[in-house]
Every structure is written in C-alpha cells, then in structure tokens.
Amino acid sequence: MRLLDSLALDIDRVADAPLHRQLYRRLVEEITAGSLRPGEKLPSTRDFAGLLGVSRNTVLLAFDHLISEGYLQPMTGSGTYVARDLPEQLPAKAPARINPAIEAAGHLSRSLAPDTAITHAPSTLRHMRRPVPFRANFPAVDMFPVRQWASLAANLYRELDPGAAGELLGEGDPQGYEPLRIAIAEHVALSRGLTCTPRNIVIFAGAQHAVDLACRILLTPGEHVWCEDPGYDGIYASATAAGAIPVAVPVDGEGIEVEQGIARAPDARLVYVSPSKQFPLGMELSLERRHALLQWASAAGAWVLEDDYDTEFRYAGRPMPALHALDREGRVLYFGTFSKMLFPGLRLGFAVLPDALVEAFVSARAIVGRYSPMLEQALVARFMEDGHLATHVRRMRRLYARRQDYLLQAIERRLSGWMTAAPTNTGMEIIASLAEGLSGRLVAEAAARRGLEILPIAALAREAEVDHLITLGFSAFGEAQMDEGIDILHDIFVAMERGDTPMPNAG
Structure with missing residues (x-):
C-alpha cells in the first residue's frame, strides 16, 4: 500500500508525458531498486487502476510495456508477477557534457529520451520469424517459382527503353506504380467484390506499414480504438504509438462483439477488424455483425480498418462480402498484402481507400519512406498481368489443403491425449485446444527450446482467457518436417506429465 500511495503521488496529471509512460518508468525504478522483489505479485490491473485513480487502459499499457521488456511475468489465472529473471541493466555512464545554451532551453528529458510508446514494440513484432515448424502465417517460400520470377526480372531489364528508363530507375510515385495499382484494382474486384479504381489504391511496405500510417493520420492522442481480443498485436502497438487508447473488444463465434465495443468505447474513432478470418482465432465475422459494425461506424463517425490478410487461401465455400464491398459511406479502409500471396521478403502491401482519404x-506516404522500390512493384505488376499470381495462388491453395489434412491426421494419431484441432476453411494455420491443465505459453516455451515456433493465443490476448489455445502453422512445412515437429511435441507432453517440464502452477 505504501508503494501504491507513492506511485499515486508521483503521477503528474498535467505533465506532457502520458500517464501510462509515467507509470511504466516508476515501476521500472521500483523493480530495479528492489522495492518490488522478483516473484512478488502485483494487484490486478483493475485494482491497480482504482488505487491509483487512473483508467484501467493506462495500467494495461504500462504492464504491456513491462511484460514485453521482461520486467513482469503474467500467469494466466493467477495474476501478474515481477519476473524472477530480470533483464540486465546497462552499466551506468558518466553524464554527457551538455552545452549550457541547450540546457537553458529546458525539456531535456523529453527531447533526449526515447519515446517509450514506439520504442517498446511487442516482442512478437520485433523478432525475426523463422520458417520452422509450426510457424503460423508463413507461405511455402521454397515452392515459389523463383526461376519464373527471375525470367520476368531479366525481361523487364531487357525491355527497358534507355530513353524511358527514368520511370523505373528514377523517382517513384508515392501512391505506387500505376500498372501495379491497375492490376490490384482488377484483382480485388474479381476476388473480393470491391468497387474501386487505381486512384483509390496506395502501395505500402506491407500491411503493418499501412496500419501504422492510418493510425497517425486518423487518430489524435486520447482517442479510442477498438481492437479485437485476442487480436493482432500490430494495431495495439500502432494505436499506442499514435497516442491513442486501444480498447480490447472480445470476439466470439461470430467475430468482434459490436455491442461490447459500443459499451466500452461508444466514442471510438477507429476500429480494426479481420473479418474474413479473425486473427488469431479464425472465425468469420457474421453478416449481421458486419452490418451492425457499419451502422455504428456511420453513427459514430468512425473509420474501419479491414485487414484481409489471407483470404486467397480458402478451402471450402465462398467468403462473405468484404466489409469494403458493403460500405456505402466510404468509411472502410481495406488492407491487403503480398507477403502471404508471394513471399514475406517482398515487403509490399496495399490499401484501398475511400476517395476522401486518398490525398x-x-x-503522408511521401513523408514516410516516400515510395516503395519501383522495380519490385513493376515485377509484381508483370507477375499479375501475365496471370502468374492466379496460377501460383491456385497451386498453393491445393498444396496447403493437403498439408493441413496431413497435420490434422498427425495430431489425431500422435497427440490426441493432449490436444484437439479442427480444420480451418481459410489460411495457413489451425487452432489447437490443449487438454485441461496444460498451458499454451509453457508449451510454446518448451517447444522454442527444441527449435519449434508455436504461437500461444494468450500472447495476443488482453483480457480473454485463452491459455489453452495454440496456433500451429502448416503451409510452409513438408510431411517430414511436420512429423519431426509432432515427435518433439509428443516428447514435451510426456515430459510435462512426468514433471520434467514446468506445468502452469510450477514456480
């Protein structure tokens, strides 16, 4: 209680620094000074907020930063604790000599210290994702037609007219290479029913780039953003970096619970959804919810970010109409990416924008990165124009369907006592439900030590109780790789039963 009283007194509600950053810094000081000891349990975020007189979102943001840096350790069903293995502290440095004229200007801590809202991105975004079993959302890059791509590239260079080479070798258009925008407009019209022109399309360095720029343009500090829970960590990070307040909105079998969003933040300025396949749980947003979401956005004057990240790989039935196709007021921004359709290293994505937002x-694109590399854009445009994209997607769809079937059979054959899994209609991964008493986080940690990459759904949750769920990707892995991964998981579960590996309540 003494510590909480001290924290409450130290929080300056009129300072320029947001409250969550102040709370984050003070908790780091208390942990490193030993006032909060390793293994000590903290009050719940709700109790913490009430005792400090701040919003719960303020405490959640501070805790998220501390968890991502290793100062705090959440334990599902138990609470949040000071980590037993704290991150190493940098050695103290002698104070730098500061020009008296600069020092007189004041505000040194604000001008010289890094902005924690953007420098403390979630670890899930910072680490390089490896194509090892069972990495989710990773395409079969070894099956990409590299020789065909190389031939197109060689032809592109050979066909360059020296007199007109400036279009590809000179300055690029911040909006994107026009032939690529034309090809994208045709693609989304055929595949998703979108009505748009090349003028509505802007090229980005991947969908996350578009999400981040949307937050900067559409949000002002203090505004609320609906985010699916569990949901994509990139929107939480970008909204926070823009000074906005992410609001975790639960999802159920029909997708995001619109009524819950209205109850929690009726004045939200922005909502992020993955309606074609909710990330990470995989359900489709029902048609009723789609209409309800658009009706609320119209009444609230809010924008809707529609992330359609892997609809191309659908194995059963037809997808529902995209939100953008149902939108009659120009409130939906549709985001797509070539990272899944082609390969992640390409770093190209696109947005289909309402007329009012294009300029x-x-x-903003001219300021942030100016434009994406022109030759890569020209190659993708040629790949699409010649029909190679459609052919490649069809081939990968068949391959991924076979690989999903094989993984489901392997789970049933070798792991049925510890987990169950159901097929997905869309995408590159399945959701597995662990048997009672097993923790997704601990299974993922044990798997990582054996060279696997498994995503526990709890890593993407704010309030949802989902530690019994894990994601298993299948698209990038052949049968031998999946067999090896299944064998490792089998060994891990056996070790957990013997007590050789920590169970959820251990330690």
Whole structure:
C-alpha cells in the first residue's frame, strides 16, 4: 500500500508525458531498486487502476510495456508477477557534457529520451520469424517459382527503353506504380467484390506499414480504438504509438462483439477488424455483425480498418462480402498484402481507400519512406498481368489443403491425449485446444527450446482467457518436417506429465 500511495503521488496529471509512460518508468525504478522483489505479485490491473485513480487502459499499457521488456511475468489465472529473471541493466555512464545554451532551453528529458510508446514494440513484432515448424502465417517460400520470377526480372531489364528508363530507375510515385495499382484494382474486384479504381489504391511496405500510417493520420492522442481480443498485436502497438487508447473488444463465434465495443468505447474513432478470418482465432465475422459494425461506424463517425490478410487461401465455400464491398459511406479502409500471396521478403502491401482519404495518405506516404522500390512493384505488376499470381495462388491453395489434412491426421494419431484441432476453411494455420491443465505459453516455451515456433493465443490476448489455445502453422512445412515437429511435441507432453517440464502452477 505504501508503494501504491507513492506511485499515486508521483503521477503528474498535467505533465506532457502520458500517464501510462509515467507509470511504466516508476515501476521500472521500483523493480530495479528492489522495492518490488522478483516473484512478488502485483494487484490486478483493475485494482491497480482504482488505487491509483487512473483508467484501467493506462495500467494495461504500462504492464504491456513491462511484460514485453521482461520486467513482469503474467500467469494466466493467477495474476501478474515481477519476473524472477530480470533483464540486465546497462552499466551506468558518466553524464554527457551538455552545452549550457541547450540546457537553458529546458525539456531535456523529453527531447533526449526515447519515446517509450514506439520504442517498446511487442516482442512478437520485433523478432525475426523463422520458417520452422509450426510457424503460423508463413507461405511455402521454397515452392515459389523463383526461376519464373527471375525470367520476368531479366525481361523487364531487357525491355527497358534507355530513353524511358527514368520511370523505373528514377523517382517513384508515392501512391505506387500505376500498372501495379491497375492490376490490384482488377484483382480485388474479381476476388473480393470491391468497387474501386487505381486512384483509390496506395502501395505500402506491407500491411503493418499501412496500419501504422492510418493510425497517425486518423487518430489524435486520447482517442479510442477498438481492437479485437485476442487480436493482432500490430494495431495495439500502432494505436499506442499514435497516442491513442486501444480498447480490447472480445470476439466470439461470430467475430468482434459490436455491442461490447459500443459499451466500452461508444466514442471510438477507429476500429480494426479481420473479418474474413479473425486473427488469431479464425472465425468469420457474421453478416449481421458486419452490418451492425457499419451502422455504428456511420453513427459514430468512425473509420474501419479491414485487414484481409489471407483470404486467397480458402478451402471450402465462398467468403462473405468484404466489409469494403458493403460500405456505402466510404468509411472502410481495406488492407491487403503480398507477403502471404508471394513471399514475406517482398515487403509490399496495399490499401484501398475511400476517395476522401486518398490525398492525405499519399501525402503522408511521401513523408514516410516516400515510395516503395519501383522495380519490385513493376515485377509484381508483370507477375499479375501475365496471370502468374492466379496460377501460383491456385497451386498453393491445393498444396496447403493437403498439408493441413496431413497435420490434422498427425495430431489425431500422435497427440490426441493432449490436444484437439479442427480444420480451418481459410489460411495457413489451425487452432489447437490443449487438454485441461496444460498451458499454451509453457508449451510454446518448451517447444522454442527444441527449435519449434508455436504461437500461444494468450500472447495476443488482453483480457480473454485463452491459455489453452495454440496456433500451429502448416503451409510452409513438408510431411517430414511436420512429423519431426509432432515427435518433439509428443516428447514435451510426456515430459510435462512426468514433471520434467514446468506445468502452469510450477514456480
């Protein structure tokens, strides 16, 4: 209680620094000074907020930063604790000599210290994702037609007219290479029913780039953003970096619970959804919820970010109409990516924008990165124009369907006592439910030590109780790789039963 009283007194509600950053810094000081000892349990975020007189979102943001840096350790069903193995502290440095004229200007801590809202991105975004079993959302890059791609590239260079080479070798258009935008407009019209022109399309360095820029353009500090829970960590990070307040909105079998969003933040300025396949749980947003979401957005004057990240790989039935196709007021921004359709290293994505937002996004794109590499854009455009994209997607769809079937059979054959899994209609991964008493986080940690990469759904949750769920990717892995991964998981579960590996309540 003494510590909480001290924290409450130290929080300056009129300072320029947001409250969650102040709370984060003070907790780091208390942990490193030993006032909060390793293994000590903290009050719940709700109790913490009530005792400090701040919003719960303020405490959640501070805790998220501390968890991502290793100062705190959440234990599902138990609470949040000071980590037993704290991150190493940098050695103290002698104070730098500061020009008296600069020192007189004041605000040194604000001008010289890094901005924690953007420098403390979630670890799930910072680490390089490896193509090892069972990495989710990773395409079969070894099956990409590299020789065909190389031939297109060689032809592109050979066909360059020296007199007109400036279009590809000179300055690029911040909006994107026009032939690529034309090809994308045709693609989304055929595949998703979108009505748009090349003028509505802006090219980005992947979908996350578009999400981040949308938060910068559409949000002002203090505004609320609906985010699916569990959901994509990139929107939480970008909204926070823009000074906005992410609001965790639960999902159920029909997708995001619109009524819950209205109850929690009726004045939200922005909502992020993955309606075609909710990330990470995989359900489709029902048609009723789609209409309800658009009706609320219209009444609230809010924008909707529609992330359609892997609809191309659908194995059963037809997808529902995209939100953008149902939108009659120009409130939906549709995001797509070539990272799943082609390969992640390409770093190209796109947004289909309402007319009213195009100029703002193009202007911002000119500031942030200016434009994506022109030759890569020209190659993707040629790949699409010649019909190679459609052929490649069809081939990968068949391959991924076979690989999903094989993984499901292997789970049933070798792991049925510890987990169950159901097929997905869309995408590159399945959700597995662990038997009672097993923790997704601990299974993922044990798997990582054996060279696997498994995503526990709890890593993407704010309030949802989902530690019994894990994601298993299948798209990038052949049968031998999956067999090896299943064998490792079998060994891990056996070790957990013997007590050789920590169970959820251990330690």
